[in-house]
Amino acid sequence: MDWKEDACDWNSHGHKHGHGHGHGHGHAHGSGFFAQSGQMDQMNNDLTQQSDSMTFMEDCKNWDIVKATQYGIIDRCKELVEAGYDVRQPDKENVTLLHWASINNRKELVKYYISKGAIIDQLGGDLNSTPLHWAIRQGHLPMVIMLMKFGADPTLLDGEGYSGLHLAVQFQHMPILAYLLSKGQNIDTPNLYGQTPLMLAAHKVIGPEPTNFLLKFNASVTAVDKLHRNTALHWAVLSKNENAAHFLLEAGANPDAENAKGETPIDLAHQFRNPLMLHMLTHVKKERSHIQNPFVKRLQKYKFSFMTGLCVLMLWTAGYIADMNTESWLLKGTLFACLFAIVNLATRWLINVHIQNLVVPAFLLASILLMFLTWFIWFLPDLSEAIFQITFCLSIVGLLYYFYKTWASDPGYIKSSLEEKKKTVITLAEAGFLDFGLLCGSCLVRRPARSLHCFLCDCCVAKHDHHSIWTNNCIGAGNHRYFVGFLFFLSLVLGWMFYGTAVYWSSHCTFNYSNEGIWGVLIQVVTCSPWVLYIFIIVCVHATWSSLMLLSQIYQITFLGLTTYERVNLLKRMKNSKHPISLRKTPYNLGCAANIVNFFQLRCFGLFKPAVIDWSQQYTLSPHVGSAAPGTFLSV
16 A cells, blocks of 8 residues: 555644654666765655554554544444444543544544434533533634534533533633534523623633624523522623623623622622722712713713813913913913813813713814914914915815714724624634634624724724724725825925915014024023923924825825824844844735725816725735735735
Protein backbone atom coordinates (compact mmCIF):
# COMPACT_ATOMS: atom_id res chain seq x y z
CA MET A 1 0.00 0.00 0.00
CA ASP A 2 1.25 3.49 -0.90
CA TRP A 3 2.34 5.39 2.23
CA LYS A 4 0.38 8.48 1.09
CA GLU A 5 -2.98 6.76 1.36
CA ASP A 6 -5.23 8.22 4.03
CA ALA A 7 -6.55 4.92 5.37
CA CYS A 8 -5.04 5.86 8.71
CA ASP A 9 -5.42 9.62 8.06
CA TRP A 10 -2.38 10.35 10.19
CA ASN A 11 -2.37 14.01 9.16
CA SER A 12 -5.78 14.73 10.68
CA HIS A 13 -6.15 16.71 13.88
CA GLY A 14 -6.94 14.35 16.68
CA HIS A 15 -7.45 13.91 20.37
CA LYS A 16 -3.78 12.94 20.48
CA HIS A 17 -1.01 13.71 18.03
CA GLY A 18 1.79 11.19 17.58
CA HIS A 19 3.40 12.23 14.31
CA GLY A 20 4.10 15.22 12.15
CA HIS A 21 3.10 15.94 8.57
CA GLY A 22 4.86 13.86 5.92
CA HIS A 23 4.00 14.76 2.35
CA GLY A 24 7.56 14.39 1.08
CA HIS A 25 9.01 12.59 -1.94
CA GLY A 26 11.30 9.57 -2.02
CA HIS A 27 14.19 11.16 -3.89
CA ALA A 28 16.02 14.41 -4.26
CA HIS A 29 16.76 16.31 -7.45
CA GLY A 30 20.43 17.02 -8.10
CA SER A 31 22.45 18.92 -10.67
CA GLY A 32 25.04 16.74 -12.45
CA PHE A 33 26.43 13.84 -10.43
CA PHE A 34 26.22 15.55 -7.01
CA ALA A 35 23.15 16.82 -5.17
CA GLN A 36 23.39 19.90 -3.01
CA SER A 37 23.68 19.32 0.73
CA GLY A 38 20.29 20.94 1.34
CA GLN A 39 18.64 18.63 -1.13
CA MET A 40 20.28 15.60 0.48
CA ASP A 41 18.95 16.71 3.87
CA GLN A 42 15.48 17.09 2.39
CA MET A 43 15.72 13.58 0.88
CA ASN A 44 16.73 12.15 4.23
CA ASN A 45 13.83 13.94 5.93
CA ASP A 46 11.39 12.67 3.33
CA LEU A 47 12.62 9.09 3.75
CA THR A 48 12.32 9.40 7.52
CA GLN A 49 8.77 10.74 7.23
CA GLN A 50 7.88 7.94 4.83
CA SER A 51 9.22 5.37 7.28
CA ASP A 52 7.33 6.98 10.18
CA SER A 53 4.08 7.07 8.22
CA MET A 54 4.40 3.38 7.27
CA THR A 55 5.02 2.51 10.91
CA PHE A 56 2.01 4.60 11.89
CA MET A 57 -0.10 2.84 9.27
CA GLU A 58 0.88 -0.54 10.60
CA ASP A 59 0.14 0.56 14.19
CA CYS A 60 -3.36 1.93 13.48
CA LYS A 61 -4.41 -1.39 11.96
CA ASN A 62 -4.27 -2.84 15.47
CA TRP A 63 -5.91 0.05 17.34
CA ASP A 64 -9.11 -0.42 19.27
CA ILE A 65 -12.15 1.49 18.06
CA VAL A 66 -11.96 4.19 20.76
CA LYS A 67 -8.43 5.21 19.82
CA ALA A 68 -9.25 4.98 16.14
CA THR A 69 -12.24 7.28 16.75
CA GLN A 70 -10.11 9.78 18.63
CA TYR A 71 -7.69 9.99 15.73
CA GLY A 72 -10.39 9.87 13.07
CA ILE A 73 -9.21 6.62 11.42
CA ILE A 74 -12.38 6.05 9.44
CA ASP A 75 -11.39 2.81 7.71
CA ARG A 76 -10.35 1.15 10.98
CA CYS A 77 -13.60 2.24 12.67
CA LYS A 78 -15.72 0.93 9.82
CA GLU A 79 -13.79 -2.33 9.87
CA LEU A 80 -14.54 -2.87 13.57
CA VAL A 81 -18.20 -1.85 13.29
CA GLU A 82 -18.73 -4.15 10.34
CA ALA A 83 -17.10 -6.89 12.40
CA GLY A 84 -19.93 -6.53 14.93
CA TYR A 85 -18.98 -3.72 17.35
CA ASP A 86 -22.10 -1.99 18.73
CA VAL A 87 -21.72 1.78 18.29
CA ARG A 88 -24.05 2.36 21.26
CA GLN A 89 -21.79 0.44 23.61
CA PRO A 90 -19.99 2.76 26.08
CA ASP A 91 -16.41 2.14 27.12
CA LYS A 92 -15.21 1.57 30.68
CA GLU A 93 -15.58 5.32 31.38
CA ASN A 94 -19.22 5.18 30.23
CA VAL A 95 -18.34 7.17 27.12
CA THR A 96 -19.72 6.24 23.70
CA LEU A 97 -18.03 6.43 20.34
CA LEU A 98 -20.28 9.36 19.44
CA HIS A 99 -18.89 11.28 22.43
CA TRP A 100 -15.31 10.66 21.30
CA ALA A 101 -16.09 11.61 17.71
CA SER A 102 -17.84 14.80 18.86
CA ILE A 103 -15.13 16.02 21.20
CA ASN A 104 -12.51 15.49 18.46
CA ASN A 105 -14.67 17.11 15.75
CA ARG A 106 -14.80 13.95 13.60
CA LYS A 107 -17.79 14.85 11.43
CA GLU A 108 -17.56 11.90 9.04
CA LEU A 109 -17.44 9.45 11.93
CA VAL A 110 -20.41 11.16 13.58
CA LYS A 111 -22.44 10.70 10.42
CA TYR A 112 -21.37 7.09 10.18
CA TYR A 113 -22.11 6.23 13.82
CA ILE A 114 -25.53 7.86 13.67
CA SER A 115 -26.30 5.88 10.50
CA LYS A 116 -25.40 2.76 12.47
CA GLY A 117 -27.83 3.53 15.29
CA ALA A 118 -25.83 5.71 17.72
CA ILE A 119 -28.06 7.50 20.24
CA ILE A 120 -27.72 11.23 19.57
CA ASP A 121 -28.42 12.38 23.15
CA GLN A 122 -26.87 9.51 25.09
CA LEU A 123 -25.44 10.61 28.43
CA GLY A 124 -21.94 9.58 29.43
CA GLY A 125 -18.69 10.47 31.11
CA ASP A 126 -18.01 11.84 34.58
CA LEU A 127 -20.24 14.88 33.91
CA ASN A 128 -23.06 12.78 32.47
CA SER A 129 -23.05 14.83 29.30
CA THR A 130 -24.37 14.32 25.80
CA PRO A 131 -22.12 14.43 22.70
CA LEU A 132 -23.50 17.92 22.06
CA HIS A 133 -22.35 19.04 25.51
CA TRP A 134 -18.86 17.74 24.73
CA ALA A 135 -18.76 19.55 21.37
CA ILE A 136 -19.88 22.81 22.99
CA ARG A 137 -17.25 22.57 25.73
CA GLN A 138 -14.53 22.15 23.11
CA GLY A 139 -15.90 25.00 20.96
CA HIS A 140 -16.51 22.88 17.83
CA LEU A 141 -19.18 24.93 16.07
CA PRO A 142 -19.33 22.72 12.92
CA MET A 143 -19.92 19.69 15.15
CA VAL A 144 -22.63 21.52 17.10
CA ILE A 145 -24.39 22.39 13.86
CA MET A 146 -24.21 18.79 12.61
CA LEU A 147 -25.45 17.25 15.87
CA MET A 148 -28.37 19.66 16.06
CA LYS A 149 -29.29 18.83 12.46
CA PHE A 150 -29.44 15.18 13.54
CA GLY A 151 -31.78 16.16 16.38
CA ALA A 152 -29.48 16.77 19.37
CA ASP A 153 -31.30 18.64 22.14
CA PRO A 154 -29.32 21.62 23.54
CA THR A 155 -31.82 22.11 26.39
CA LEU A 156 -30.81 18.88 28.17
CA LEU A 157 -28.91 19.40 31.42
CA ASP A 158 -25.62 17.65 32.12
CA GLY A 159 -24.43 16.31 35.44
CA GLU A 160 -23.58 19.83 36.65
CA GLY A 161 -27.03 21.07 35.75
CA TYR A 162 -25.92 23.05 32.71
CA SER A 163 -27.65 23.24 29.33
CA GLY A 164 -25.87 23.92 26.06
CA LEU A 165 -26.37 27.68 26.47
CA HIS A 166 -24.81 27.65 29.94
CA LEU A 167 -21.78 25.73 28.68
CA ALA A 168 -21.27 28.13 25.77
CA VAL A 169 -21.38 31.01 28.24
CA GLN A 170 -19.08 29.40 30.79
CA PHE A 171 -16.43 28.55 28.19
CA GLN A 172 -16.99 31.83 26.31
CA HIS A 173 -17.58 30.23 22.92
CA MET A 174 -19.39 33.23 21.45
CA PRO A 175 -20.05 31.81 17.93
CA ILE A 176 -21.73 28.74 19.46
CA LEU A 177 -23.71 30.95 21.83
CA ALA A 178 -24.87 33.10 18.92
CA TYR A 179 -25.87 30.02 16.91
CA LEU A 180 -27.84 28.42 19.75
CA LEU A 181 -29.73 31.66 20.41
CA SER A 182 -30.39 32.19 16.72
CA LYS A 183 -31.82 28.66 16.47
CA GLY A 184 -34.48 29.65 18.98
CA GLN A 185 -33.06 28.61 22.34
CA ASN A 186 -34.65 30.49 25.22
CA ILE A 187 -32.09 33.03 26.40
CA ASP A 188 -33.45 32.87 29.95
CA THR A 189 -33.29 29.08 30.24
CA PRO A 190 -32.51 28.23 33.90
CA ASN A 191 -29.98 25.62 34.93
CA LEU A 192 -30.52 23.15 37.75
CA TYR A 193 -30.19 25.95 40.31
CA GLY A 194 -32.36 28.41 38.44
CA GLN A 195 -29.50 30.49 37.09
CA THR A 196 -30.02 31.95 33.63
CA PRO A 197 -27.09 32.24 31.20
CA LEU A 198 -26.93 35.96 32.04
CA MET A 199 -26.55 35.21 35.76
CA LEU A 200 -23.87 32.62 35.00
CA ALA A 201 -21.99 35.12 32.81
CA ALA A 202 -22.07 37.76 35.54
CA HIS A 203 -21.03 35.22 38.19
CA LYS A 204 -18.48 32.98 36.50
CA VAL A 205 -16.98 34.99 33.60
CA ILE A 206 -15.01 38.05 34.67
CA GLY A 207 -15.10 40.65 31.91
CA PRO A 208 -17.58 42.34 29.56
CA GLU A 209 -18.35 39.25 27.51
CA PRO A 210 -20.55 37.30 27.27
CA THR A 211 -22.72 39.53 29.52
CA ASN A 212 -22.88 42.29 26.93
CA PHE A 213 -23.51 39.74 24.18
CA LEU A 214 -26.49 38.21 26.00
CA LEU A 215 -27.99 41.64 26.64
CA LYS A 216 -27.93 42.22 22.87
CA PHE A 217 -30.38 39.30 22.65
CA ASN A 218 -32.64 40.96 25.27
CA ALA A 219 -31.74 38.72 28.20
CA SER A 220 -33.83 39.50 31.27
CA VAL A 221 -32.10 41.60 33.94
CA THR A 222 -34.96 41.08 36.40
CA ALA A 223 -34.97 37.26 36.47
CA VAL A 224 -33.93 35.65 39.77
CA ASP A 225 -32.50 32.22 40.60
CA LYS A 226 -34.40 29.61 42.62
CA LEU A 227 -32.18 29.29 45.66
CA HIS A 228 -30.97 32.80 46.59
CA ARG A 229 -33.42 34.88 44.54
CA ASN A 230 -30.45 36.82 43.21
CA THR A 231 -30.60 38.84 40.01
CA ALA A 232 -27.72 38.92 37.55
CA LEU A 233 -26.61 42.19 39.16
CA HIS A 234 -26.41 40.46 42.57
CA TRP A 235 -24.14 37.81 41.05
CA ALA A 236 -21.97 40.46 39.37
CA VAL A 237 -21.46 42.20 42.72
CA LEU A 238 -20.72 38.92 44.50
CA SER A 239 -18.03 38.03 41.95
CA LYS A 240 -16.66 41.63 41.81
CA ASN A 241 -17.36 41.70 38.08
CA GLU A 242 -17.39 45.46 37.44
CA ASN A 243 -17.58 45.07 33.65
CA ALA A 244 -20.68 42.91 33.84
CA ALA A 245 -22.25 45.25 36.40
CA HIS A 246 -21.68 48.21 34.09
CA PHE A 247 -23.52 46.58 31.20
CA LEU A 248 -26.31 45.32 33.44
CA LEU A 249 -26.89 48.81 34.84
CA GLU A 250 -26.91 50.25 31.33
CA ALA A 251 -29.56 47.67 30.42
CA GLY A 252 -31.74 48.82 33.32
CA ALA A 253 -30.83 46.43 36.15
CA ASN A 254 -32.20 47.60 39.50
CA PRO A 255 -29.53 48.30 42.18
CA ASP A 256 -32.31 48.17 44.83
CA ALA A 257 -33.65 44.71 43.92
CA GLU A 258 -33.82 42.46 47.01
CA ASN A 259 -32.88 38.78 47.18
CA ALA A 260 -34.23 36.10 49.51
CA LYS A 261 -32.37 37.68 52.47
CA GLY A 262 -33.60 41.16 51.64
CA GLU A 263 -30.16 42.24 50.42
CA THR A 264 -29.76 44.61 47.50
CA PRO A 265 -26.70 44.79 45.21
CA ILE A 266 -25.73 47.98 47.06
CA ASP A 267 -25.88 46.11 50.39
CA LEU A 268 -23.63 43.38 48.99
CA ALA A 269 -21.15 45.98 47.73
CA HIS A 270 -21.03 47.41 51.27
CA GLN A 271 -20.53 43.96 52.81
CA PHE A 272 -17.68 43.02 50.49
CA ARG A 273 -16.09 46.49 50.75
CA ASN A 274 -15.91 47.08 47.02
CA PRO A 275 -15.65 50.89 46.64
CA LEU A 276 -15.65 50.88 42.83
CA MET A 277 -18.78 48.74 42.62
CA LEU A 278 -20.43 50.76 45.39
CA HIS A 279 -19.70 54.03 43.60
CA MET A 280 -21.08 52.64 40.34
CA LEU A 281 -24.32 51.43 41.92
CA THR A 282 -24.99 54.54 44.03
CA HIS A 283 -24.20 56.85 41.12
CA VAL A 284 -26.69 55.07 38.84
CA LYS A 285 -29.32 55.13 41.61
CA LYS A 286 -28.90 58.88 42.13
CA GLU A 287 -28.94 59.54 38.40
CA ARG A 288 -32.16 57.60 37.89
CA SER A 289 -33.90 59.37 40.76
CA HIS A 290 -32.62 62.68 39.40
CA ILE A 291 -34.07 61.97 35.95
CA GLN A 292 -37.52 61.60 37.50
CA ASN A 293 -37.49 65.35 38.23
CA PRO A 294 -40.06 67.00 35.86
CA PHE A 295 -37.67 69.81 34.95
CA VAL A 296 -34.87 67.36 34.13
CA LYS A 297 -37.28 65.24 32.06
CA ARG A 298 -38.17 68.29 30.00
CA LEU A 299 -34.50 69.18 29.77
CA GLN A 300 -33.75 65.77 28.22
CA LYS A 301 -36.11 66.62 25.38
CA TYR A 302 -34.30 69.85 24.54
CA LYS A 303 -30.87 68.89 25.80
CA PHE A 304 -28.87 70.15 22.81
CA SER A 305 -30.58 73.53 22.80
CA PHE A 306 -30.02 73.78 26.54
CA MET A 307 -26.32 72.91 26.26
CA THR A 308 -25.83 75.41 23.44
CA GLY A 309 -27.55 78.16 25.43
CA LEU A 310 -25.51 77.31 28.53
CA CYS A 311 -22.27 77.47 26.56
CA VAL A 312 -23.23 80.80 24.98
CA LEU A 313 -24.03 82.23 28.41
CA MET A 314 -20.81 80.89 29.90
CA LEU A 315 -18.57 82.13 27.07
CA TRP A 316 -20.28 85.53 26.90
CA THR A 317 -20.06 86.01 30.66
CA ALA A 318 -16.37 85.10 30.67
CA GLY A 319 -15.73 87.59 27.87
CA TYR A 320 -17.79 90.29 29.58
CA ILE A 321 -15.81 89.89 32.80
CA ALA A 322 -12.54 90.11 30.87
CA ASP A 323 -13.77 93.24 29.05
CA MET A 324 -14.97 95.05 32.18
CA ASN A 325 -13.72 98.62 32.40
CA THR A 326 -11.79 98.15 35.60
CA GLU A 327 -8.14 97.69 36.44
CA SER A 328 -8.86 95.52 39.47
CA TRP A 329 -7.58 92.05 38.61
CA LEU A 330 -8.76 90.89 42.02
CA LEU A 331 -12.37 91.76 41.14
CA LYS A 332 -12.11 90.01 37.79
CA GLY A 333 -10.49 86.96 39.40
CA THR A 334 -13.29 86.80 41.98
CA LEU A 335 -15.96 87.02 39.28
CA PHE A 336 -14.22 84.29 37.24
CA ALA A 337 -14.15 82.07 40.35
CA CYS A 338 -17.86 82.68 40.95
CA LEU A 339 -18.61 81.89 37.29
CA PHE A 340 -16.65 78.66 37.51
CA ALA A 341 -18.49 77.65 40.70
CA ILE A 342 -21.90 78.36 39.19
CA VAL A 343 -21.09 76.41 36.01
CA ASN A 344 -19.74 73.50 38.07
CA LEU A 345 -22.89 73.34 40.22
CA ALA A 346 -25.18 73.63 37.19
CA THR A 347 -23.40 70.88 35.29
CA ARG A 348 -23.41 68.55 38.29
CA TRP A 349 -27.13 69.00 38.84
CA LEU A 350 -28.37 69.19 35.27
CA ILE A 351 -25.87 67.33 33.08
CA ASN A 352 -25.74 63.54 33.04
CA VAL A 353 -23.75 61.08 30.93
CA HIS A 354 -26.12 61.39 27.97
CA ILE A 355 -25.77 65.19 27.85
CA GLN A 356 -22.02 65.33 28.40
CA ASN A 357 -21.37 64.25 24.79
CA LEU A 358 -23.11 67.43 23.62
CA VAL A 359 -20.75 69.79 25.45
CA VAL A 360 -18.13 69.96 22.65
CA PRO A 361 -20.53 70.61 19.71
CA ALA A 362 -22.44 73.10 21.88
CA PHE A 363 -19.17 74.88 22.65
CA LEU A 364 -18.42 75.03 18.91
CA LEU A 365 -21.81 76.55 18.07
CA ALA A 366 -21.51 79.02 20.93
CA SER A 367 -18.08 80.04 19.63
CA ILE A 368 -19.47 80.57 16.11
CA LEU A 369 -22.25 82.78 17.50
CA LEU A 370 -19.80 84.95 19.43
CA MET A 371 -17.56 85.22 16.36
CA PHE A 372 -20.57 86.36 14.33
CA LEU A 373 -21.45 89.04 16.90
CA THR A 374 -17.83 90.16 17.18
CA TRP A 375 -17.58 90.57 13.42
CA PHE A 376 -20.63 92.82 13.17
CA ILE A 377 -20.09 94.80 16.39
CA TRP A 378 -16.30 95.18 16.55
CA PHE A 379 -15.03 94.57 13.01
CA LEU A 380 -17.83 96.02 10.85
CA PRO A 381 -16.73 99.70 11.09
CA ASP A 382 -13.33 98.82 9.65
CA LEU A 383 -14.59 96.26 7.11
CA SER A 384 -17.74 97.91 5.84
CA GLU A 385 -17.16 97.07 2.17
CA ALA A 386 -19.81 94.72 0.74
CA ILE A 387 -17.25 92.18 -0.40
CA PHE A 388 -16.19 91.50 3.20
CA GLN A 389 -19.70 91.34 4.61
CA ILE A 390 -21.17 89.16 1.85
CA THR A 391 -18.24 86.75 1.84
CA PHE A 392 -18.25 86.42 5.62
CA CYS A 393 -22.02 85.84 5.73
CA LEU A 394 -21.83 83.21 2.99
CA SER A 395 -19.04 81.47 4.91
CA ILE A 396 -21.17 81.42 8.08
CA VAL A 397 -24.18 80.05 6.17
CA GLY A 398 -22.06 77.33 4.55
CA LEU A 399 -20.54 76.43 7.91
CA LEU A 400 -23.92 76.08 9.64
CA TYR A 401 -25.37 74.12 6.71
CA TYR A 402 -22.57 71.58 6.58
CA PHE A 403 -22.45 71.32 10.37
CA TYR A 404 -26.16 70.48 10.42
CA LYS A 405 -25.83 67.97 7.58
CA THR A 406 -22.88 66.26 9.28
CA TRP A 407 -24.68 66.16 12.62
CA ALA A 408 -28.12 65.11 11.36
CA SER A 409 -27.23 62.76 8.49
CA ASP A 410 -27.04 59.00 8.92
CA PRO A 411 -23.31 58.23 8.65
CA GLY A 412 -24.11 54.75 7.38
CA TYR A 413 -25.35 52.79 10.38
CA ILE A 414 -25.75 49.08 9.60
CA LYS A 415 -29.16 48.38 11.06
CA SER A 416 -30.97 45.07 11.29
CA SER A 417 -33.85 43.60 13.27
CA LEU A 418 -33.22 40.83 15.80
CA GLU A 419 -34.79 38.25 13.49
CA GLU A 420 -32.59 39.36 10.60
CA LYS A 421 -29.55 39.12 12.86
CA LYS A 422 -30.48 35.58 13.82
CA LYS A 423 -30.88 34.59 10.17
CA THR A 424 -27.47 36.08 9.41
CA VAL A 425 -25.85 34.11 12.24
CA ILE A 426 -27.44 30.85 11.07
CA THR A 427 -26.50 31.46 7.44
CA LEU A 428 -22.87 32.25 8.24
CA ALA A 429 -22.55 29.42 10.75
CA GLU A 430 -23.93 26.75 8.46
CA ALA A 431 -21.77 28.03 5.60
CA GLY A 432 -18.71 27.74 7.84
CA PHE A 433 -17.97 31.49 8.00
CA LEU A 434 -19.20 32.43 11.46
CA ASP A 435 -16.37 34.33 13.07
CA PHE A 436 -16.28 37.80 14.54
CA GLY A 437 -14.13 39.05 11.72
CA LEU A 438 -17.18 38.79 9.45
CA LEU A 439 -19.89 39.16 12.09
CA CYS A 440 -19.80 42.07 14.51
CA GLY A 441 -19.79 40.65 18.02
CA SER A 442 -21.45 43.77 19.43
CA CYS A 443 -24.39 44.49 17.12
CA LEU A 444 -24.60 41.04 15.45
CA VAL A 445 -24.70 42.17 11.85
CA ARG A 446 -22.56 40.98 8.99
CA ARG A 447 -19.80 43.52 8.67
CA PRO A 448 -19.51 45.12 5.22
CA ALA A 449 -16.09 45.91 3.79
CA ARG A 450 -14.44 48.98 5.38
CA SER A 451 -17.00 49.10 8.21
CA LEU A 452 -16.23 49.36 11.91
CA HIS A 453 -18.22 49.15 15.11
CA CYS A 454 -18.35 52.48 16.97
CA PHE A 455 -18.70 51.86 20.69
CA LEU A 456 -19.89 55.44 21.32
CA CYS A 457 -22.75 55.04 18.83
CA ASP A 458 -23.05 51.29 19.61
CA CYS A 459 -23.49 50.48 15.94
CA CYS A 460 -21.45 49.42 12.93
CA VAL A 461 -20.80 52.25 10.47
CA ALA A 462 -20.25 51.76 6.74
CA LYS A 463 -16.88 53.09 5.52
CA HIS A 464 -16.14 54.32 9.04
CA ASP A 465 -13.70 57.22 9.22
CA HIS A 466 -13.85 58.28 12.89
CA HIS A 467 -16.22 59.47 15.59
CA SER A 468 -16.24 63.25 15.66
CA ILE A 469 -16.63 64.88 19.07
CA TRP A 470 -17.30 68.21 17.32
CA THR A 471 -20.53 66.96 15.75
CA ASN A 472 -21.29 64.16 18.25
CA ASN A 473 -21.69 61.75 15.38
CA CYS A 474 -19.74 59.15 13.47
CA ILE A 475 -18.20 60.10 10.15
CA GLY A 476 -18.88 57.46 7.55
CA ALA A 477 -20.14 56.82 4.04
CA GLY A 478 -23.31 58.84 4.58
CA ASN A 479 -21.84 62.11 5.87
CA HIS A 480 -18.11 62.11 5.13
CA ARG A 481 -18.48 64.65 2.30
CA TYR A 482 -20.51 66.94 4.55
CA PHE A 483 -17.82 66.70 7.22
CA VAL A 484 -15.12 67.84 4.79
CA GLY A 485 -17.36 70.73 3.75
CA PHE A 486 -17.87 71.62 7.42
CA LEU A 487 -14.09 71.71 7.99
CA PHE A 488 -13.56 73.81 4.87
CA PHE A 489 -16.12 76.48 5.78
CA LEU A 490 -15.02 76.50 9.41
CA SER A 491 -11.44 77.17 8.29
CA LEU A 492 -12.77 79.91 5.99
CA VAL A 493 -14.68 81.61 8.82
CA LEU A 494 -11.68 81.38 11.12
CA GLY A 495 -9.49 82.89 8.41
CA TRP A 496 -11.85 85.85 8.14
CA MET A 497 -11.78 86.24 11.93
CA PHE A 498 -7.96 86.35 11.88
CA TYR A 499 -8.11 89.02 9.20
CA GLY A 500 -10.71 91.06 11.08
CA THR A 501 -8.69 90.84 14.30
CA ALA A 502 -5.54 92.05 12.54
CA VAL A 503 -7.42 94.98 10.98
CA TYR A 504 -9.03 95.90 14.31
CA TRP A 505 -5.71 95.87 16.20
CA SER A 506 -3.94 97.89 13.52
CA SER A 507 -6.74 100.48 13.57
CA HIS A 508 -7.48 100.77 17.29
CA CYS A 509 -4.29 99.78 19.08
CA THR A 510 -1.00 101.65 19.04
CA PHE A 511 2.06 99.45 18.85
CA ASN A 512 5.61 100.65 19.25
CA TYR A 513 7.72 97.53 19.20
CA SER A 514 11.03 99.36 18.97
CA ASN A 515 10.40 101.27 22.21
CA GLU A 516 8.24 98.90 24.24
CA GLY A 517 9.42 95.49 23.05
CA ILE A 518 7.30 92.36 22.75
CA TRP A 519 6.11 92.56 26.37
CA GLY A 520 4.82 96.09 25.84
CA VAL A 521 3.02 95.01 22.67
CA LEU A 522 1.32 92.17 24.54
CA ILE A 523 0.20 94.55 27.30
CA GLN A 524 -1.16 96.90 24.67
CA VAL A 525 -3.11 94.08 23.00
CA VAL A 526 -4.62 93.04 26.35
CA THR A 527 -5.61 96.56 27.39
CA CYS A 528 -6.76 97.68 23.94
CA SER A 529 -9.75 95.30 23.80
CA PRO A 530 -9.85 92.29 26.10
CA TRP A 531 -12.94 91.01 24.28
CA VAL A 532 -11.19 90.90 20.89
CA LEU A 533 -8.22 89.13 22.48
CA TYR A 534 -10.62 86.70 24.15
CA ILE A 535 -12.32 85.89 20.83
CA PHE A 536 -8.90 85.65 19.15
CA ILE A 537 -7.86 82.95 21.63
CA ILE A 538 -11.07 80.99 20.92
CA VAL A 539 -10.41 81.35 17.17
CA CYS A 540 -6.86 80.02 17.64
CA VAL A 541 -8.18 76.99 19.53
CA HIS A 542 -10.61 76.07 16.76
CA ALA A 543 -8.13 76.90 13.99
CA THR A 544 -5.57 74.49 15.42
CA TRP A 545 -7.70 71.34 15.30
CA SER A 546 -9.80 72.23 12.24
CA SER A 547 -6.87 73.12 9.96
CA LEU A 548 -4.91 70.00 10.92
CA MET A 549 -7.96 67.80 10.44
CA LEU A 550 -8.84 69.40 7.10
CA LEU A 551 -5.30 68.90 5.75
CA SER A 552 -5.30 65.31 6.99
CA GLN A 553 -8.66 64.59 5.36
CA ILE A 554 -7.61 66.13 2.04
CA TYR A 555 -4.38 64.13 2.02
CA GLN A 556 -6.14 60.84 2.82
CA ILE A 557 -8.92 61.38 0.31
CA THR A 558 -6.78 62.67 -2.56
CA PHE A 559 -3.52 60.77 -2.32
CA LEU A 560 -4.43 57.58 -0.41
CA GLY A 561 -8.11 56.88 -0.94
CA LEU A 562 -8.26 55.72 2.70
CA THR A 563 -10.29 56.60 5.76
CA THR A 564 -8.69 57.79 8.98
CA TYR A 565 -9.18 54.41 10.64
CA GLU A 566 -7.66 52.54 7.70
CA ARG A 567 -4.67 54.86 7.56
CA VAL A 568 -3.97 54.58 11.30
CA ASN A 569 -4.45 50.81 11.21
CA LEU A 570 -2.05 50.40 8.30
CA LEU A 571 0.55 52.61 9.97
CA LYS A 572 0.43 50.34 13.01
CA ARG A 573 0.85 47.27 10.83
CA MET A 574 3.78 48.81 8.99
CA LYS A 575 5.69 48.94 12.28
CA ASN A 576 5.16 45.25 13.02
CA SER A 577 5.12 43.74 9.54
CA LYS A 578 8.13 41.95 8.08
CA HIS A 579 6.82 42.64 4.56
CA PRO A 580 6.73 46.08 2.96
CA ILE A 581 3.36 47.82 3.16
CA SER A 582 2.65 51.00 1.22
CA LEU A 583 -0.09 53.46 2.09
CA ARG A 584 -0.28 54.48 -1.55
CA LYS A 585 -0.64 50.95 -2.96
CA THR A 586 -4.06 49.85 -1.77
CA PRO A 587 -7.14 48.64 -3.67
CA TYR A 588 -8.91 51.88 -2.70
CA ASN A 589 -6.36 54.25 -4.24
CA LEU A 590 -7.31 54.88 -7.88
CA GLY A 591 -5.20 57.99 -8.37
CA CYS A 592 -5.73 61.57 -7.23
CA ALA A 593 -8.28 62.56 -9.88
CA ALA A 594 -10.37 59.39 -9.56
CA ASN A 595 -10.23 59.56 -5.76
CA ILE A 596 -11.62 63.10 -5.74
CA VAL A 597 -14.30 62.34 -8.35
CA ASN A 598 -15.49 59.24 -6.48
CA PHE A 599 -15.43 60.81 -3.03
CA PHE A 600 -17.32 63.98 -3.92
CA GLN A 601 -19.42 62.21 -6.60
CA LEU A 602 -18.46 64.83 -9.20
CA ARG A 603 -20.27 64.54 -12.53
CA CYS A 604 -19.84 67.99 -14.12
CA PHE A 605 -22.75 67.50 -16.53
CA GLY A 606 -21.61 64.02 -17.53
CA LEU A 607 -17.93 64.84 -17.93
CA PHE A 608 -17.05 62.49 -15.03
CA LYS A 609 -18.57 59.16 -14.12
CA PRO A 610 -17.94 58.48 -10.43
CA ALA A 611 -18.27 54.95 -9.09
CA VAL A 612 -21.40 54.64 -6.97
CA ILE A 613 -20.90 52.08 -4.19
CA ASP A 614 -23.31 51.33 -1.36
CA TRP A 615 -20.73 50.55 1.34
CA SER A 616 -23.44 49.36 3.70
CA GLN A 617 -24.05 46.42 1.35
CA GLN A 618 -20.52 45.91 0.00
CA TYR A 619 -19.02 42.78 1.56
CA THR A 620 -16.09 42.40 -0.87
CA LEU A 621 -13.94 44.82 -2.82
CA SER A 622 -15.88 46.41 -5.64
CA PRO A 623 -14.82 45.22 -9.10
CA HIS A 624 -13.82 48.75 -10.10
CA VAL A 625 -10.99 48.96 -7.58
CA GLY A 626 -8.93 46.25 -9.21
CA SER A 627 -6.27 44.50 -7.16
CA ALA A 628 -3.12 45.64 -5.45
CA ALA A 629 0.32 44.24 -5.92
CA PRO A 630 1.08 41.26 -3.65
CA GLY A 631 2.32 42.25 -0.23
CA THR A 632 1.30 45.91 -0.55
CA PHE A 633 -2.03 45.88 1.28
CA LEU A 634 -3.43 44.30 4.39
CA SER A 635 -7.19 44.27 4.84
CA VAL A 636 -8.43 46.71 7.45
